[in-house]
Amino acid sequence: MRPMNWADLPDLKTPFVLVQRERMFRNLQRAADIAAGAGVRLRPHVKTHKSVELAALQQEFGAEGLTASKPSEAEVFVHAGFKDVLVAYPVVDAERIIPLLQAAERNRASVTFIADSREGIAALDRAAKVVGRAVPVRIKIDVGLHRCGVAADSPALGDLANALRQAPALAFDGLLSHAGHAYACRGRDAIAEVAAEERRLMLLAKKRMEGFGFPDAKISVGSTPTVFASGSFEDIDEIRPGNYVFLDLTAVRLGIATLDDVALAVVATVVSANEDYYIVDAGSKALTSDLGAHSSGGSGYGLAFAFDGREQGLPVVRLSEEHGFVERRGGGLATGTRLLIYPNHACPVVNLFSRVAVSDPGGEPSLWSVDARGRVV
Numbered sequence: 001m002r003p004m005n006w007a008d009l010p011d012l013k014t015p016f017v018l019v020q021r022e023r024m025f026r027n028l029q030r031a032a033d034i035a036a037g038a039g040v041r042l043r044p045h046v047k048t049h050k051s052v053e054l055a056a057l058q059q060e061f062g063a064e065g066l067t068a069s070k071p072s073e074a075e076v077f078v079h080a081g082f083k084d085v086l087v088a089y090p091v092v093d094a095e096r097i098i099p100l101l102q103a104a105e106r107n108r109a110s111v112t113f114i115a116d117s118r119e120g121i122a123a124l125d126r127a128a129k130v131v132g133r134a135v136p137v138r139i140k141i142d143v144g145l146h147r148c149g150v151a152a153d154s155p156a157l158g159d160l161a162n163a164l165r166q167a168p169a170l171a172f173d174g175l176l177s178h179a180g181h182a183y184a185c186r187g188r189d190a191i192a193e194v195a196a197e198e199r200r201l202m203l204l205a206k207k208r209m210e211g212f213g214f215p216d217a218k219i220s221v222g223s224t225p226t227v228f229a230s231g232s233f234e235d236i237d238e239i240r241p242g243n244y245v246f247l248d249l250t251a252v253r254l255g256i257a258t259l260d261d262v263a264l265a266v267v268a269t270v271v272s273a274n275e276d277y278y279i280v281d282a283g284s285k286a287l288t289s290d291l292g293a294h295s296s297g298g299s300g301y302g303l304a305f306a307f308d309g310r311e312q313g314l315p316v317v318r319l320s321e322e323h324g325f326v327e328r329r330g331g332g333l334a335t336g337t338r339l340l341i342y343p344n345h346a347c348p349v350v351n352l353f354s355r356v357a358v359s360d361p362g363g364e365p366s367l368w369s370v371d372a373r374g375r376v377v
Contacts, residue, residue, distance in 0.1 A: 014269040014338060015282035017349060017356040019368075023263035024245060024358075031227065031244045032062035038233035043067050043086060045222065045242025048347045050372035051356070052080040054245065067222070067240045071100045073375040074111060078103045080371070086112045088176065088222070088240070090140065090148055092119050094126040096377065101131040114176055116140040116149045121163040121170065128169035136173035137164070138220065141205045143198040145180040152205040161212035174218030174237070175205050182225040183292055188255045195221075195230035203235055228256040248346040249303060250292040259303075264346045264356075266302070268324065270337045277317075278326040278333060280304070282341060284319040288348040304339040316341060 035042035044058050045067040055066055055077060065084035068074035074085045078100065085104075091097050091113055104111045115121045115137050128135040139160050142149030150156040164172050182194040198221055206217045221227075222240035224247075233239070243251065246264035251257035268282035287301050302316040304326045311331050318325035326339070333339075343349050350356065351374070355367045 012267075012357055015266050015280075015286040017353045018265050018267050018340065019246065019356050019358045020263050020265075021358050021360045023261060027244050027247060027261065027263060028058060028061040031239075031241055034227060035062055035239060038236070038239075040233050040236055041065070041238040043220070043238050043240050044245065045069075045088070045240055046077060046372070047073065048242040048245055049350055049356075050076075050370045050375070051350075051368050052077065052371045053368045055080075055082065058245070067242070068372075070376055071097045072377045073372045075100045075103050076372040076375060078107050078109045078111065081107065083107075083109045084112075085109065086114075086138075086176075086220075086240075088114055088178070090114060090116050090120050091127075092117070092123050094123040094130070097124070097127045098130055101127055101133065101135065105131060105133060110136070112136040112138060112173055114138045114140045115160065116142075118159065118163045121160065121167050125167035125169050134169060134171050136171045138173050138176040138218075139164075139205075139209075141175055141177045141202060143177045143179050143201045144194065145178060147178075147180065149177065152201040152208070157205060157208055158212055161209060161214060165213070172214050172217070174220060175202055175209065176220045176222075177202055178222045178240075179226045180223055182223055182229075183250060183254070185225070185254060188229045191225045191229035191254060191256070192231050195226035196232070198226060199230075199232065199234075199236060206235075224251065225254055225256055243347060246346040246350075249342055249344045253292075259342065262342050262346075264343070264349065266341045266343060266349060267357075268304075268339050268341055270326075270333055270335050270339065271323075273328065273333070273335060276328055278304075278314070278328055278331075278339075280316075280324040280326055280339060280341070281322065282324045283322045285321050286349070286352060287316065287319060287324060287341065287343050288345065288352065289319055290345040290348050292344050300344070302341040302343045304341045306333060306337065306339060311339075314339075 041064045043065045047069040140149035179198040218237040220238040224241040224243040227241040268280035272279040300315045304314040
């Protein structure tokens, strides 16, 4: 990793999140090129950054619509003027989405939902009737993560098709998957196999939906690893990567990125030291204790680098709430030294901060608001 010039960065109290603009732009362009080359829509997931400013930047890099997790998160982006938002989380309580649908009505925006149960379809239908507008809905297909969704060959898919026919306020909008189990893979080849199986299962589900009377179902697939490693997007209509904008040590472990691609880090200060560890002011409330997406794969809690390049890749091996334990390995950094720590998983890190600092070599650093921080309902 090339040393960074601290003089070019915002003078903020630590810990804080630092985003390296050049790397972020490369990551944005990478996903845009994949989408353009494959002829698919790019609908990035904003849960990674929760920033209105960054979502606007994603649009500049080819995004056609956004993906959000929770209704309250989606509402932030609808109010900010984004016109096409997908809520990729199953809703079972109509009351939770009525404010979002009302915001979409006022802002002339389209909001799409997913469902994987009769209860979910019924809740969406009730909310749509309250607001008085048709609501598009996609059926979630489980392609191997075994979290949400129905299996492509399951009788439950036919049951959901019947439920949709009995929900006049809903409009079928296709099929959606998330191959999150790719995060547990070891290397690009294994990820590519997961992506190929995801595509096979989605095409099977599409064929079955045609038999149930729902022709031309659009197919939307997600996850940064499968988007970056897939060998084919034939017959796929949309991709929904999220983590790609920043990347993290998980992406490095998976072989879909190098450390020089990781755009997000936490800046922390050495506040104490002993024979074994540098103690920094970033603990689980700054770095998160997440080992990776879906708690898969990773070890430790980050890698620490000195800005002058003297200390390279020191592992963060333990966390208290406000302290991090960085292996000293015989080094001699002074108390007060600032370190750049790359996390295992960038997405939860952002939600721990109200703003992120964005460095721009040759330009003025800036602060971006994490507008949807804490929007988890």
